[in-house]
Amino acid sequence: MTLRGTKIFLRALEVSDLDFLYELENDETLWEVSNTTTPYSKFVLKQYLENAHRDIYDVKQLRLVICEKETNLSIGFVDLYDFDPKHKRVGLGIVIFSEEDKQRGFAAEAIHLISEYVFSHLDAHQIFAGITEDNLGSIRLFEKCGFKRTGEKKDWIFSNGKFKNEYLYQLLNH
Template sequence: MLTLTGDNIILRALEESDLEFLYNLENDENIWEISNTTTPYSKFVLKQYLENSLRDIYEVRQLRLVICLASEERALGFIDLFDFEPKHKRVGLGIIILSEADRGNGYASETLELISNYAFKHLDVHQIYANISEENIASIELFKKAGFELSGSKKDWIFSEGKFKNELLFQRIQS
């Protein structure tokens, strides 16, 4: 079985045809809090990002893949590996399923399992971590179900909508 292919999901590299989907995601103010974004992105900037997305994770310390529904080859969202530290054998993880209609169908769970297997097998990491706002109950449950454990809390870490919010650190450690 291919590491990035599951029963319902395929994780694939970014392509030029993803520009519109990426543009809609990056400019959705509803998710700026979790992506730490404060300004919109132009299509020009995102096109440049797509052109450079083929660079190796060992060089840029990041990898973004498109989450696709295998049966329709339709893009559902993105999964990001970031702050890759080969020396310390760790990598951060972020996931977004863009449409509310596609959430709650097990796609994110399958994606987390695929990307975790990939990171442990091909990147030889010892741990994967995720930073989640304590208000994001759905993500907390998703990561717990995927074997991530709560390791700590960063108090008043995110300032959004006129107030401070705590951010939780979850880790999945390969034994």
């Protein structure tokens, strides 16, 4: 199965993920990258989970849960967004929730697994990601996974009273 690695596996969202999703979506430190400005209620997130089964070709996005193989515990999410089958591209976002888990190679394995899925099952030509200039951990992660910085959006993100540049990273399927 494409979505199983050595340390993690990726799975579809379940109703039982509500509390984990609620905690993550309401973490203000992540709002900058998710373009969120207000908290989410459990009611709204429950509705989202009830519709999470919809096809990526219909809704143009897909969120999968990153689970540690050894414990089956949910440790993060990987998001595909702005899926464009005509131009064969899709955006990628990833979050590992605990600082401890960020140092264990889970994110790199998740990016590898989702990239294989995107190229083999969605027939995409490229995956792109936007990363703010000060997110050095994500920059290192995506570069380690073969993504190349191909552009820069000046003053793209306004956060904490100042503008930040956002870098465009791409991984092409050759």
